[in-house]
Amino acid sequence: MKQTVLIIGLGLIGGSIAMNVSKKEDVFVIGMDGDEAALNMALKQGVIDQASFNFSKAVVEADVCILATPISVTIDFLHQLENVELTKPLLVTDVSSVKNQVLKAADRLTHPLLSFVGGHPMAGSHKQGYTAAKPHLFENAIYVLTPALNSTKAEADRLKDLLSETNARFLTFSTSEHDEMTAVISHFPHLIASSLVHQAKVWQETHPYIEHLAAGGFKDITRIASSNPKLWQDIFFQNRDLLIAMLEDWINEMDKVRTFLKEEAEEETYEYLKEAKLYRDGLPVKEKGAIPAFYDIYVDIHDQPGAIHDVIGLLAAEGISIKNIQILEIREGITGVLRVSFATSEEQKLSHKVLQEKKYEVMVQQ
Numbered sequence: 001m002k003q004t005v006l007i008i009g010l011g012l013i014g015g016s017i018a019m020n021v022s023k024k025e026d027v028f029v030i031g032m033d034g035d036e037a038a039l040n041m042a043l044k045q046g047v048i049d050q051a052s053f054n055f056s057k058a059v060v061e062a063d064v065c066i067l068a069t070p071i072s073v074t075i076d077f078l079h080q081l082e083n084v085e086l087t088k089p090l091l092v093t094d095v096s097s098v099k100n101q102v103l104k105a106a107d108r109l110t111h112p113l114l115s116f117v118g119g120h121p122m123a124g125s126h127k128q129g130y131t132a133a134k135p136h137l138f139e140n141a142i143y144v145l146t147p148a149l150n151s152t153k154a155e156a157d158r159l160k161d162l163l164s165e166t167n168a169r170f171l172t173f174s175t176s177e178h179d180e181m182t183a184v185i186s187h188f189p190h191l192i193a194s195s196l197v198h199q200a201k202v203w204q205e206t207h208p209y210i211e212h213l214a215a216g217g218f219k220d221i222t223r224i225a226s227s228n229p230k231l232w233q234d235i236f237f238q239n240r241d242l243l244i245a246m247l248e249d250w251i252n253e254m255d256k257v258r259t260f261l262k263e264e265a266e267e268e269t270y271e272y273l274k275e276a277k278l279y280r281d282g283l284p285v286k287e288k289g290a291i292p293a294f295y296d297i298y299v300d301i302h303d304q305p306g307a308i309h310d311v312i313g314l315l316a317a318e319g320i321s322i323k324n325i326q327i328l329e330i331r332e333g334i335t336g337v338l339r340v341s342f343a344t345s346e347e348q349k350l351s352h353k354v355l356q357e358k359k360y361e362v363m364v365q366q
């Protein structure tokens, strides 16, 4: 028999989940979103089978409910579930980036037919909305599960099965473990990225050319500052206590670095940078998460008409599929660098060979 899955919030994450869940033959997907254009697009593409505008009506028809809304909205829906009259079992999950308040609300749900297994796919983007959703967003990504007190292993397994088309890798953590780890590798870095952009903006007032100098490094480290501010305001406030504690640690650490510089402590500065490099180089590269699962090459190109087109053309002629391409630096009359990303190391090696044969300077990211 078909199971009915209600997905609330068809944005970047909910839309991407819907694109995978709808691949399963035994699933009927109901979509709900305040944005009618997103609903219409999802219906048209066959990503949802039906649109709904009424939570209490749709949720009683569902066997599974996926809350993919901003965290505070997800918590509101969990509160609404306290008063819903269920006639069959309902498994509820979410995708929230912070779990503490969500699990508190979920643990209050005592209806015997209701169970909750929290979820958080560790993949995303600075983009938002259904138009940014893509079916392969969670490929090889870690998908954290945070089960509520009343849930069973069988329910977590059922959720994993429903999400199997995502090709994500599931791991289970407690709420506090989850929130601490994501504060370190996601929420705090976001705060720093935004602060770096603010610093550049202030300097630009006296150095108007600064924005043109912002090359690969600045853009890499601040990409996430282009994310949806409303969503991140929510994340910061949900994980507020940990972020405040981490800011204290960070300020102490920056004091230490300032002392290295003031006292011209070259050895300590070198060790500080070396330790960071060793840890960064050791991060897993073949799974999504902190580092994208891409195999990159860097190609020197000249600022001539058609230079990028030539590189792409050579790779296309060999049937090599490019996953991402980025101009890291190119200024008038000066050599620039193209970063080209592939899904496999075979494509990375072949591209290196093809371009070298055509006398391009190519560096392979190990």
Ligand SMILES: NC(=O)c1ccc[n+]([C@@H]2O[C@H](COP(=O)([O-])OP(=O)(O)OC[C@H]3O[C@@H](n4cnc5c(N)ncnc54)[C@H](O)[C@@H]3O)[C@@H](O)[C@H]2O)c1
Pocket: 008, 009, 010, 011, 012, 013, 014, 032, 033, 034, 035, 038, 068, 069, 070, 071, 073, 074, 095, 096, 097, 098, 120, 121, 122, 123, 124, 125, 126, 127, 128, 129, 130, 228, 231, 235
């Ligand atoms: N963006 C990321 O990288 C990322 C990664 C993992 C998890 N998350 C989590 O996913 C959740 C959604 O984030 P997103 O990036 O998909 O945001 P998004 O803005 O792309 O999507 C949110 C969707 O929810 C809809 N929505 C908002 N309020 C609603 C309501 N009351 N009823 C129905 N629909 C409503 C919006 O119209 C939108 O389509 C957040 O909880 C976030 O913490 C985000």
Ligand SMILES: O=C(O)C(=O)C[C@]1(C(=O)O)C=C[C@@H](O)C=C1
Pocket: 096, 097, 121, 122, 123, 124, 125, 126, 127, 185, 186, 187, 224, 227, 289, 290
């Ligand atoms: O890649 C990005 O743009 C993201 O911000 C994704 C990211 C992250 O910090 O890695 C952001 C929030 C999520 O909860 C999970 C993933």
